[in-house]
Amino acid sequence: MSLKLGDQFPNFQLKTTIGDIQLHEWLGDSWGILFSHPADYTPVCTTELSRAAKLAPDFAKRNTKLIGLSCDSLDNHHGWIKDLQAYSGPNFQCTGDKCKIIPHGEFAFPIIDDSDRKLAKELGMIDPAEFDNKGLPLTARAVFFIGPDKKVKASLLYPATTGRNFDEILRLLDSLQLSAKLPIATPVDWKVGDKVMVPPSVKDEDVQKFFPQGVQVKNDLPSGKGYIRMAQV
Structure with a gap:
């Protein structure tokens, strides 16, 4: 198996x-x-x-x-x-x-x-x-x-x-449980209290529903693509 x-x-x-x-x-x-x-x-x-x-x-x-x-x-x-x-x-x-x-x-x-x-x-x-x-x-x-x-x-x-x-096991568990509640991903070295990432799969019209406090978009990448969106939850 x-x-x-x-x-x-x-x-x-x-x-x-x-x-x-x-x-x-x-x-x-x-x-x-x-x-x-x-x-x-x-x-x-x-x-x-x-x-x-x-x-x-x-x-x-x-x-x-x-x-x-x-x-x-x-x-x-x-x-x-x-x-x-x-x-x-x-x-x-x-x-x-x-x-x-x-x-x-x-x-x-x-x-x-x-x-x-x-x-x-x-x-x-x-x-x-x-x-x-x-x-x-x-x-x-x-x-x-x-x-x-x-x-x-x-x-x-x-x-x-x-x-x-086991600190990493707890950290991973925290990430899994948070992403089970909200449409988020956690960035490198994330821990509870840090900002999370809002994946591109979350449509702009749904951002306000899930993240009423707003998101921060990184627009200064060479590609000009605003795919890095961060939020505090």
């Missing part, structure tokens, strides 16, 4: 650290981020999941649920969670703006048991250059952004050797 932007994300039946779940039902009306890591009890993955757990309040404010995956068993996951908590310090579980400290041995989000590598293969997340001590391939560092309509809105794929930047 090769998931493309706009494809329906499969409604997998998953075995996780919070019990068996059906992915779509668990997500409900939320956005979702499913991200894989090569293996439990590994250094880079420990930094990544600890960072993601620390950011649980930020994802909750964005109505987004996180779920992790690796080619390890639930027993391994539960043991590793204790290391994650010790490494990162207190974790929080959040619903909207309400957060509570997670008891020892629990975690900010579920982790999927993919010890048979079924999901990793189906979703194209196998890293051909990385193997465990049994010679079996490990998962790459994939990230799938799933919209409330259960469609793929974005995806990222890193090799096992490179840890992800």
Whole structure:
């Protein structure tokens, strides 16, 4: 399976650290981020999941649920969670703006048991250059952004050797959520509060409807084409 932007994300039946779940039902009306890591009890993955757990309040404010995956068993996951908590310090579980400290041995989000590598293969997340001590391939560092309509809105794929930047994951999520509400695009290095771009596909007669505060058009390009239009939202 090769998931493309706009494809329906499969409604997998998953075995996780919070019990068996059906992915779509668990997500409900939320956005979702499913991200894989090569293996439990590994250094880079420990930094990544600890960072993601620390950011649980930020994802909750964005109505987004996180779920992790690796080619390890639930027993391994539960043991590793204790290391994650010790490494990162207190974790929080959040619903909207309400957060509570997670008891020892629990975690900010579920982790999927993919010890048979079924999901990793189906979703194209196998890293051909990385193997465990049994010679079996490990998962790459994939990230799938799933919209409330259960469609793929974005995806990222890193090799096992490179840890992800969760600030960028949050930035991308902010861009996706804003562009789902308004006909905009976000320019290079954009972050919340910066001006957005109004694409050429937005007709002049619709600009006032979506951007009553007006847009700024860059007219001094050599081409003379006013295709760069910026607005504050």
